[in-house]
Amino acid sequence: MAEVLVLVDHVDGAVRKPTLELLTLARRIGDPVAVHLGPGADAAAAVLAEHGALRVLTADAPEFTDYLVVPKVDALQAAAAAVSPAAVLVASSAEGKEVAARLALRLGSGLITDATDVVAGDDGPVATQSAFAAAFTTKSRVSRGVPVITVKPNSAPVEPAPAAGTVEPLAVTFGELATGTKVVARTPRQSTGRPELTEAAIVVSGGRGVNGAENFSVIEELADSLGAAVGASRAAVDAGWYPHTNQVGQTGKSVSPQLYIANGISGAIQHRAGMQTSKTIVAVNKDAEAPIFDLVDYGVVGDLFQVVPQLTEEVKARKG
Amino acid sequence: MSLRIVVAVKYVPDATGDRHFADDLTTDRDAVDGLLSELDEYAVEQALQIADAADEAEITVLTVGPADAKDALRKALSMGADKAIHVEDDALHGTDVFGTSLVLAKAIERAGYDMVVTGMASTDGTAGVVPALIAERLGIPQVTLLSEVAVADGKVTGRRDGDAASEQLEASLPALVSVTDQSGEARYPSFKGIMAAKKKPVEALGLSDLGIEEDQVGLGGAWTAVQEATARPPRTAGQIVKDEGEGGKQLAAFLAEQKFI
Ligand SMILES: Cc1cc2nc3c(=O)[nH]c(=O)nc-3n(C[C@H](O)[C@H](O)[C@@H](O)COP(=O)(O)OP(=O)(O)OC[C@H]3O[C@@H](n4cnc5c(N)ncnc54)[C@H](O)[C@@H]3O)c2cc1C
Ligand SMILES: Cc1cc2nc3c(=O)[nH]c(=O)nc-3n(C[C@H](O)[C@H](O)[C@H](O)COP(=O)(O)OP(=O)(O)OC[C@H]3O[C@@H](n4cnc5c(N)ncnc54)[C@H](O)[C@@H]3O)c2cc1C
Numbered sequence: 001m002a003e004v005l006v007l008v009d010h011v012d013g014a015v016r017k018p019t020l021e022l023l024t025l026a027r028r029i030g031d032p033v034a035v036h037l038g039p040g041a042d043a044a045a046a047v048l049a050e051h052g053a054l055r056v057l058t059a060d061a062p063e064f065t066d067y068l069v070v071p072k073v074d075a076l077q078a079a080a081a082a083v084s085p086a087a088v089l090v091a092s093s094a095e096g097k098e099v100a101a102r103l104a105l106r107l108g109s110g111l112i113t114d115a116t117d118v119v120a121g122d123d124g125p126v127a128t129q130s131a132f133a134a135a136f137t138t139k140s141r142v143s144r145g146v147p148v149i150t151v152k153p154n155s156a157p158v159e160p161a162p163a164a165g166t167v168e169p170l171a172v173t174f175g176e177l178a179t180g181t182k183v184v185a186r187t188p189r190q191s192t193g194r195p196e197l198t199e200a201a202i203v204v205s206g207g208r209g210v211n212g213a214e215n216f217s218v219i220e221e222l223a224d225s226l227g228a229a230v231g232a233s234r235a236a237v238d239a240g241w242y243p244h245t246n247q248v249g250q251t252g253k254s255v256s257p258q259l260y261i262a263n264g265i266s267g268a269i270q271h272r273a274g275m276q277t278s279k280t281i282v283a284v285n286k287d288a289e290a291p292i293f294d295l296v297d298y299g300v301v302g303d304l305f306q307v308v309p310q311l312t313e314e315v316k317a318r319k320g
Numbered sequence: 321m322s323l324r325i326v327v328a329v330k331y332v333p334d335a336t337g338d339r340h341f342a343d344d345l346t347t348d349r350d351a352v353d354g355l356l357s358e359l360d361e362y363a364v365e366q367a368l369q370i371a372d373a374a375d376e377a378e379i380t381v382l383t384v385g386p387a388d389a390k391d392a393l394r395k396a397l398s399m400g401a402d403k404a405i406h407v408e409d410d411a412l413h414g415t416d417v418f419g420t421s422l423v424l425a426k427a428i429e430r431a432g433y434d435m436v437v438t439g440m441a442s443t444d445g446t447a448g449v450v451p452a453l454i455a456e457r458l459g460i461p462q463v464t465l466l467s468e469v470a471v472a473d474g475k476v477t478g479r480r481d482g483d484a485a486s487e488q489l490e491a492s493l494p495a496l497v498s499v500t501d502q503s504g505e506a507r508y509p510s511f512k513g514i515m516a517a518k519k520k521p522v523e524a525l526g527l528s529d530l531g532i533e534e535d536q537v538g539l540g541g542a543w544t545a546v547q548e549a550t551a552r553p554p555r556t557a558g559q560i561v562k563d564e565g566e567g568g569k570q571l572a573a574f575l576a577e578q579k580f581i
Contacts, residue, residue, distance in 0.1 A: 011484055068480075068489060069452065069462060093483055094448070094465055101449035102456045105418060110543030113447045126547070132339040132444070136549050144543040180461030180495075184477075185488040198483075202580065226580070244467075244481065244502055250443065251359070251501045259580050269335050273446075280578060281558075282571065293560060298574045302563025310568025318572065318581050 002086030004030040009091045013040015018091040020158040023051045025118045038064040049165020057170040068181040073102045075172045092150040109145025133273035153198040154256040197229045202259045205231035209264015213241040225315040249274035267292030323377040326433045329360040331389035332444040345546040346414040356392035359439035361506035397517035398509035404522040414539030421453035426530040436496040451498040461491035467502035
């Protein structure tokens with residue numbers, strides 16, 4: 001069967017969940033070959049093998065961490081030359097999309113970004129995307145070259161599928177542009193101990209209605225009772241009540257959890273763009289006319305400071 | 321020496337309108353009024369600030385789009401850009417990210433530049449890859465998704481807030497910069513700015529001026545094919561309750577019934 005390259009998204013060898021989802025999708029269209037760049041390949045290889053990687057191509061060099069985007073493009077291009085893949089799958093992070101785009105241009109191949117599903121088709125993989133703030137669903141395929149597809153987190157299940165996972169070194173020659181943009185400092189984001197926003201099964205969000213940074217504890221307590229991630233609207237972020245890394249929406253994160261709970265959020269189009277594909281949507285808002293209620297499976301018209309703490313108590317009581 | 325900045329700005333259908341696809345599965349541009357992509361206002365703003373900090377600078381705004389796209393250029397000119405380039409050609413209808421980046425790169429080369437500034441993503445296609453593609457095509461460093469940017473001594477520096485870390489980046493000019501909506505509020509055009517914009521030059525270019533063949537762009541030149549576009553089925557009306565003191569408990573019961581607790 002044809003091989004499918006999967007670029008591994010990891011932090012020092014700790015493979016991030018979206019990559020394991022890519023391996024599930026890759027198996028639908030061919031034999032997964034993982035490409036691991038940077039440190040930590042040994043730890044990563046075992047996890048990748050458990051999830052279906054037949055081979056793991058690895059390259060480590062300071063360029064991958066000290067410079068932006070281009071070294072990874074050089075490496076993926078080398079992998080594509082070595083493997084002649086039927087497709088290349090990359091996680092839809094900001095960096096993932098930039099790497100994928102430059103690779104596709106070099107390969108003379110079409111690009112599909114932010115896919116929410118990928119299946120095998122008669123003329124190659126067919127990808128589902130959502131358009132116009134998720135008001136439309138499209139199905140597209142690449143009509144030229146090796147399909148390069150970036151896939152959003154939460155688009156496929158993580159499935160164990162033990163495979164050989166043979167580790168093989170990948171020879172990479174860096175081009176002149178590889179060292180064009182230097183990363184002079186890197187400050188890792190502090191972990192909150194809560195699930196990753198884009199990967200969480202449940203997201204609890206707060207908006208302008210939360211009315212103050214100190215009140216976000218109401219949102220956090222509900223999130224913690226459910227094991228959920230915390231999100232925020234841009235209004236809440238712009239007011240300085242919650243970090244931008246937690247913003248949900250067009251210019252924040254796009255989330256697709258099993259359950260999304262919007263508290264004190266009106267439901268502007270740019271917010272909907274980032275959460276409309278959630279499976280179940282719940283809102284608490286004191287304004288019965290708020291547009292968010294057009295989207296919900298269940299809505300409570302009421303003051304969030306009454307409703308949310310009561311819900312949190314009830315969740316804790318039911319969980320025992 | 322004068323710093324030459326080219327800002328790429330896109331003319332997009334208003335996101336608050338009822339956007340949809342035309343029969344050929346491209347964006348139906350007649351359905352909704354267009355405007356300068358709000359995320360490109362941040363690019364214009366940062367270019368203006370960089371120009372202010374430089375000894376001497378000239379800002380050219382560039383768009384690829386239909387006749388109405390001039391509105392986007394006028395807005396950017398009224399904010400304070402110096403001149404504009406409008407690439408318009410019937411053959412451009414349905415162009416994908418590769419065609420778009422090709423036209424932009426050729427027009428940028430023709431204009432001459434030390435620095436290219438773009439938005440983080442358009443508000444319609446939202447791919448967020450055109451900036452990286454322009455950098456690849458021009459063979460210059462990409463310093464993208466910056467929430468803070470500065471130019472000094474022939475170098476651009478900036479902060480990129482990523483998923484896992486916040487990075488401080490640096491590159492030598494010429495370089496491509498893209499900025500996020502965290503980079504700083506965009507200014508409103510003043511009355512004076514609006515009046516001055518009417519007199520600023522807008523150069524019109526076609527594909528032949530850029531040495532681009534028709535089959536390199538448009539629906540025919542696209543490397544991806546949209547096969548179908550379906551409107552999301554309207555959600556079945558959800559259950560809505562008014563809190564009479566038990567709202568939290570009622571919601572908990574719903575979540576339990578859905579097996580979330
Ligand atoms: C709903 C939808 C889905 C699409 N999906 C795909 C797809 O999967 N693959 C594909 O190849 N094409 C796709 N396209 C087409 C593609 O998005 C557009 O053809 C192309 O104009 C640029 O991509 P973008 O709008 O996503 O730009 P982005 O990459 O999001 O734009 C980033 C920046 O580039 C600059 N820029 C972009 N376009 C222009 C312009 N015309 N003039 C001046 N500056 C510009 C701006 O500074 C902008 O802020 C899609 C279009 C739509 C409407
Ligand atoms: C280019 C662009 C990009 C954008 N990107 C994003 C994005 O990524 N994410 C995003 O969220 N927005 C984004 N926005 C902003 C968006 O348009 C809205 O302004 C924003 O989503 C509003 O946030 P909100 O719903 O919290 O605030 P509001 O619209 O002010 O709504 C607050 C809601 O809280 C309710 N409320 C108040 N008090 C209470 C209470 N005690 N109990 C219950 N309910 C209460 C009110 O009834 C109201 O419905 C973007 C805008 C632009 C132009």
